[in-house]
Amino acid sequence: MVAELISARLGGTWTVRALGASTFCETWRAESRSATLFVKSAPLARAAVLQAEADGLAALAAARCIRVPAVIGCWDGIDTVALAMEWLDFAPHEARDFGARLGHQLAALHRAPASGGGCFGWQRDNWLGGTPQRNRWSDRGGRDGWIAFVAHERLLAFAEGLPAPLPEAVRQVVSALPALFADGHVPRPSLIHGDLWSGNWACSSDGEPVIFDPAVSVSDAEAELAMMELFGSPPAGFWPAYREAAPLAAGYTRRRPVYQLVHILNHARLFGGGYARQALALCEAIRR
Numbered sequence: 001m002v003a004e005l006i007s008a009r010l011g012g013t014w015t016v017r018a019l020g021a022s023t024f025c026e027t028w029r030a031e032s033r034s035a036t037l038f039v040k041s042a043p044l045a046r047a048a049v050l051q052a053e054a055d056g057l058a059a060l061a062a063a064r065c066i067r068v069p070a071v072i073g074c075w076d077g078i079d080t081v082a083l084a085m086e087w088l089d090f091a092p093h094e095a096r097d098f099g100a101r102l103g104h105q106l107a108a109l110h111r112a113p114a115s116g117g118g119c120f121g122w123q124r125d126n127w128l129g130g131t132p133q134r135n136r137w138s139d140r141g142g143r144d145g146w147i148a149f150v151a152h153e154r155l156l157a158f159a160e161g162l163p164a165p166l167p168e169a170v171r172q173v174v175s176a177l178p179a180l181f182a183d184g185h186v187p188r189p190s191l192i193h194g195d196l197w198s199g200n201w202a203c204s205s206d207g208e209p210v211i212f213d214p215a216v217s218v219s220d221a222e223a224e225l226a227m228m229e230l231f232g233s234p235p236a237g238f239w240p241a242y243r244e245a246a247p248l249a250a251g252y253t254r255r256r257p258v259y260q261l262v263h264i265l266n267h268a269r270l271f272g273g274g275y276a277r278q279a280l281a282l283c284e285a286i287r288r
Contacts, residue, residue, distance in 0.1 A: 021268075106224070110221035192223060221246065
């Protein structure tokens with residue numbers, strides 16, 4: 001079905017080889033005589049997931065700061081949706097100053113003009129992994145607009161439906177948010193990838209950083225950096241290069257657990273168990 005859908009849209013004869021599957025899509029290497037593509041497919045009922053991913057990749061590409069896989073098309077078939085992207089060969093990134101390149105380019109993305117007129121949000125909802133991510137625009141910018149966005153579109157939204165006492169613990173975190181900005185930090189609206197852990201960045205065969213699988217929004221860049229530190233750390237050389245282009249506010253380390261809590265809540269929704277306990281412990285640490 002995937003090969004037929006690509007052939008119908010691009011012409012020619014295509015063969016596909018399965019690469020693997022996640023909870024909501026399958027991945028393929030698609031080849032014709034003249035091209036190779038990386039393709040994600042899902043049942044038609046999940047079309048919005050891949051359409052939102054294509055939208056996010058297009059927005060990141062339009063910023064012209066850091067490389068993302070070029071979107072060839074996102075197409076609906078009879079019962080399948082397929083997102084086709086350029087095929088990229090990756091290489092180990094321990095050398096070639098990869099971390100410094102990633103730091104400079106991500107800082108450029110975060111400092112580039114963002115849509116939204118100074119507010120926080122995005123033009124559509126999308127998905128964080130397999131979870132719907134709500135992106136309603138804040139009604140203002142600055143500290144108050146950002147706090148409201150984080151509270152309602154992230155913390156409370158991801159805590160909804162989780163077992164007690166976690167929702168109440170998250171509400172207490174929301175009440176504590178204003179105090180975490182006592183350093184005077186005024187959040188700047190930035191286009192962020194939104195789910196940037198080590199599995200979603202790579203080094204192309206020519207040494208350039210590539211990011212993929214986004215959950216984009218216009219947010220404070222601190223939220224991006226916190227995610228990069230949640231399940232490991234950025235590659236060597238990243239932090240000096242990033243700070244050179246975009247210095248961090250003094251209170252970032254105090255706010256970092258709040259942004260990490262968003263992702264732990266998401267993991268609690270997806271996987272339960274230990275992540276729910278980790279989220280509760282993080283709530284308690286934030287409130288201290």
